[in-house]
Amino acid sequence: MTQIQDITSPMTALEKRATLSLSSIYALRMLGLFMILPVLSLFAEQMQGATPVLIGLAISVYGLTQSVLQIPFGLLSDRFGRKKIIVIGLILFSAGSIVAALSTTIYGVLIGRAIQGSGAIAAAIMALVADLTQEVHRTKAMATIGASIGISFGVAITLGPIIAAYAGISSIFWLTAILSALAIFVVLFIVPNPKKSIVHRDAELVPGQFFNVLKNPDLLRLDFGIFVLHLCLTASFVVIPLLIRDAGLAPKDHWMVYLPVLVTSMATIIPFVIIAEKKRKMKAVFIGAIISLMLANVGLFWFFNNLVGLIGFLWLFFCGFNLLEATLPSLISKTAPADLKGTAMGAYSSSQFMGAFVGGAVGGWLHGEVGIETIFLFSAVATGSWTIVALFMKPPKYLANMLISLTNTRPDQVEQFAVDLLDIEGVEDVTIHIEESTAYLKVDNKVLQKDALQSLLDQQETAS
Numbered sequence: 001m002t003q004i005q006d007i008t009s010p011m012t013a014l015e016k017r018a019t020l021s022l023s024s025i026y027a028l029r030m031l032g033l034f035m036i037l038p039v040l041s042l043f044a045e046q047m048q049g050a051t052p053v054l055i056g057l058a059i060s061v062y063g064l065t066q067s068v069l070q071i072p073f074g075l076l077s078d079r080f081g082r083k084k085i086i087v088i089g090l091i092l093f094s095a096g097s098i099v100a101a102l103s104t105t106i107y108g109v110l111i112g113r114a115i116q117g118s119g120a121i122a123a124a125i126m127a128l129v130a131d132l133t134q135e136v137h138r139t140k141a142m143a144t145i146g147a148s149i150g151i152s153f154g155v156a157i158t159l160g161p162i163i164a165a166y167a168g169i170s171s172i173f174w175l176t177a178i179l180s181a182l183a184i185f186v187v188l189f190i191v192p193n194p195k196k197s198i199v200h201r202d203a204e205l206v207p208g209q210f211f212n213v214l215k216n217p218d219l220l221r222l223d224f225g226i227f228v229l230h231l232c233l234t235a236s237f238v239v240i241p242l243l244i245r246d247a248g249l250a251p252k253d254h255w256m257v258y259l260p261v262l263v264t265s266m267a268t269i270i271p272f273v274i275i276a277e278k279k280r281k282m283k284a285v286f287i288g289a290i291i292s293l294m295l296a297n298v299g300l301f302w303f304f305n306n307l308v309g310l311i312g313f314l315w316l317f318f319c320g321f322n323l324l325e326a327t328l329p330s331l332i333s334k335t336a337p338a339d340l341k342g343t344a345m346g347a348y349s350s351s352q353f354m355g356a357f358v359g360g361a362v363g364g365w366l367h368g369e370v371g372i373e374t375i376f377l378f379s380a381v382a383t384g385s386w387t388i389v390a391l392f393m394k395p396p397k398y399l400a401n402m403l404i405s406l407t408n409t410r411p412d413q414v415e416q417f418a419v420d421l422l423d424i425e426g427v428e429d430v431t432i433h434i435e436e437s438t439a440y441l442k443v444d445n446k447v448l449q450k451d452a453l454q455s456l457l458d459q460q461e462t463a464s
Helices: 014-036 040-046 052-080 082-102 106-118 122-132 135-167 169-189 209-216 215-239 240-246 257-277 284-304 307-335 338-369 373-391 410-422 452-462
Strands: 400-405 427-433 438-443
Touching: 014 082, 014 122, 014 135, 014 169, 040 052, 040 106, 040 169, 052 106, 052 122, 052 215, 052 338, 082 106, 082 122, 082 169, 122 135, 135 169, 135 257, 135 307, 209 215, 209 338, 209 452, 215 240, 215 284, 215 307, 215 338, 215 373, 240 257, 240 307, 257 284, 257 410, 284 307, 284 373, 284 410, 307 338, 307 410, 338 373, 338 400, 338 438, 410 427, 410 438, 410 452
Parallel strands: none
Antiparallel strands: 400 438, 427 438
16 A cells, blocks of 8 residues: 655654764764864964965865865765765765865965866765655755754864864864765765666756756746855955954864854744744745844954954854745755755755855955955845845745655556645645656645545545
């Protein structure tokens, strides 16, 4: 009998193991990337050949190689196997870390960071998550990975200054290489092996669908948003560590700024996330977060040389940043058709990494050629343009994705089956892919008649 799973049902033991182990791989990798963010501009000043532009590029060049290679890596994982590609990516990431650790010039660090980014395994990890989890649990798995990224960011921002102050910046790169080796061990010996690897349209990029995503103005607005968000983050961190130091706080003590700022900003946004999702006020909360980010950059522009002002507006910056990091993926999921979600997320991730690259490049150039404070003015203008773009965004439909197997449905029944699905209250959209024997649904979980849906599936099995 074809069974629809209860979306409130717990994950199986294998699904939990897969989710937690893959989350740890993602977190270990991102920890290495993020730890360098609050310290590279401080310690790279003494490196041979260092200029503000090259320091900015060294901070952000990983975003360029990541953006260019993440989609090819995902497609290669379909052909050669998820684990093989993930291991290759981690080896590249480790090799880049070692190159950077051994470098005494800014050029060596830049090359190392570019190699780090070339280990672009995000898409392959998401594909493996999809292979190892049922569709109704896939959102939980993706959310767990997202949470691991957020935690690794907070830990990295706090630990980076401490490690660099006492052991030097090369120690961060050596630690990153070790973490990469640990992640390889997790892939080989802890992550379960999937019974088979197939393309999951709700989790992976399908090349033939890419232009359909690019033609969707609502998705493009969100891609522009994540581009601007990470542009602002990277551009700001080209100079924020320098400003905190120049305001009188020693680099080894910078964690005393980052830790409370991150913890309290995360606590502050929780009610707004609840309002956005539970009260269905997503657009209002989303635009408010962008405005907060813009006001933070305006404040940093005016008070960049005052420690209290820096800390206060940095807190406001992270309130907006963390809230947007939480709501943007949710908006992508709500906005994209169910069978285009994986492709939409691929374009979104590429935009995110490209934004990080452009932010470092522009931030470094503005620092060296115009003035530190102009970075915040540039970011304020960028977020202002994003506010205007977001105002034209359609309020999202609060729909979840659901997948139903059509293995037990005869080809001559498929068309009528789709009609019957749409007759069930709570089923808002149905897309059938006969070649995959799969129906992709958009459902409103608040009103979905699960019993009626189960009854229809039972009837289909009996009829077949």
